Amino acid sequence: MTIATPERYAHMLEAARSGGYAYPAINVTSTQTLNAALQGFAQAESDGIIQVSVGGAAYLSGQAVGNRVTGSLALAAFAREVAKRYPHITVALHTDHCAVQYLDEWVRPLLAYEADQIAHGQEPAFQSHMWDGSTVPLEQNLDIAEELLDKSQAAHTILEIEIGAVGGEEDGHRASANAKLYSTPDDAIRVARRLGLGEQGRYIAAFTFGNVHGAYKPGFVKLRPDILGDIQRETLAAVSEGRIEGAAAAELSNTDKPFMLVFHGGSGSSAEDIALAVRNGVVKMNIDTDTQYAFTRAVAGHMFANYDKVLKIDGEVGEKKQYDPRSWGKQGESAMAQRVVEACQELGSAGHALD
Numbered sequence: 445m446t447i448a449t450p451e452r453y454a455h456m457l458e459a460a461r462s463g464g465y466a467y468p469a470i471n472v473t474s475t476q477t478l479n480a481a482l483q484g485f486a487q488a489e490s491d492g493i494i495q496v497s498v499g500g501a502a503y504l505s506g507q508a509v510g511n512r513v514t515g516s517l518a519l520a521a522f523a524r525e526v527a528k529r530y531p532h533i534t535v536a537l538h539t540d541h542c543a544v545q546y547l548d549e550w551v552r553p554l555l556a557y558e559a560d561q562i563a564h565g566q567e568p569a570f571q572s573h574m575w576d577g578s579t580v581p582l583e584q585n586l587d588i589a590e591e592l593l594d595k596s597q598a599a600h601t602i603l604e605i606e607i608g609a610v611g612g613e614e615d616g617h618r619a620s621a622n623a624k625l626y627s628t629p630d631d632a633i634r635v636a637r638r639l640g641l642g643e644q645g646r647y648i649a650a651f652t653f654g655n656v657h658g659a660y661k662p663g664f665v666k667l668r669p670d671i672l673g674d675i676q677r678e679t680l681a682a683v684s685e686g687r688i689e690g691a692a693a694a695e696l697s698n699t700d701k702p703f704m705l706v707f708h709g710g711s712g713s714s715a716e717d718i719a720l721a722v723r724n725g726v727v728k729m730n731i732d733t734d735t736q737y738a739f740t741r742a743v744a745g746h747m748f749a750n751y752d753k754v755l756k757i758d759g760e761v762g763e764k765k766q767y768d769p770r771s772w773g774k775q776g777e778s779a780m781a782q783r784v785v786e787a788c789q790e791l792g793s794a795g796h797a798l799d
């Protein structure tokens with residue numbers, strides 16, 4: 445098993461929810477960082493999630509092309525081929541944060557493409573897509589989520605939604621200072637009323653609990669993963685009291701966590717905050733900044749230590765084997781893979797590969 449089938453992905457997420465662990469979702473922007481992520485998951489004997497951002501998708505198509513669908517499908521095709529060489533782990537492919545202005549040029553065409561793949565008896569290119577409604581009012585967020593959840597069912601993919609706003613900056617999008625950084629149980633119940641709890645199609649949800657995208661110094665932000673526990677408890681209570689019409693109470697009989705949750709802005713978070721978030725139902729944690737840094741730190745080390753070999757200076761010709769992109773690329777990949785291993789250990793997915 446290599447790239448997850450839709451059934452396998454659903455099984456992975458259930459295994460994480462019931463097993464009390466989560467998968468790292470590693471952002472990649474090249475075949476090199478994709479290979480690094482696979483290397484890390486294999487080393488950790490962990491299944492995992494590999495994702496491309498809106499900027500990463502455009503970059504993957506070639507900077508002179510800048511087409512997000514092309515970049516995404518190219519990455520998925522490459523991943524499907526190389527992942528065959530890692531028979532003991534399963535990896536799901538995901539598209540990360542798609543804000544409202546990118547839906548028509550990115551996630552909607554991908555969902556249409558995948559629905560067509562399903563109609564032709566193939567597997568979808570990706571296993572899940574994220575709709576980032578954090579910049580629009582909650583009702584509009586849920587209107588669009590409803591539409592995309594329908595389309596996700598036709599594509600046999602899982603939808604990821606974001607409720608509330610995440611601070612910091614990602615791909616040039618900066619949340620405003622008065623953005624809603626903490627979701628409430630009422631928000632969660634509104635979500636369950638509109639989207640159900642799995643019976644209208646499977647989705648995973650990023651409720652905000654003070655998350656910030658990017659690296660930050662300790663103390664800059666107050667993460668409150670306990671909020672996720674309140675959300676699970678109060679939503680479950682609302683289901684059992686019949687306050688969420690149509691919610692599949694039967695499906696929830698074997699869990700105290702009605703929502704499968706996503707942790708955004710995982711880089712730089714403390715082990716305690718991560719552990720509590722996972723206990724409260726987080727099954728996926730996004731990691732981008734820390735793996736970017738791990739890759740670049742190793743490359744910078746090589747360049748500074750070998751500056752007179754990677755450059756032609758003082759009339760010399762440098763040293764081919766030091767400036768061959770593979771020589772520093774392998775170091776970047778191995779350092780990033782090591783950071784992926786740490787993420788698997790922190791989230792508890794290490795050693796849990798289903799195969």
Ligand SMILES: [Zn+2]
Nearest residue numbers: 606610650708
């Ligand atoms: Zn987010």
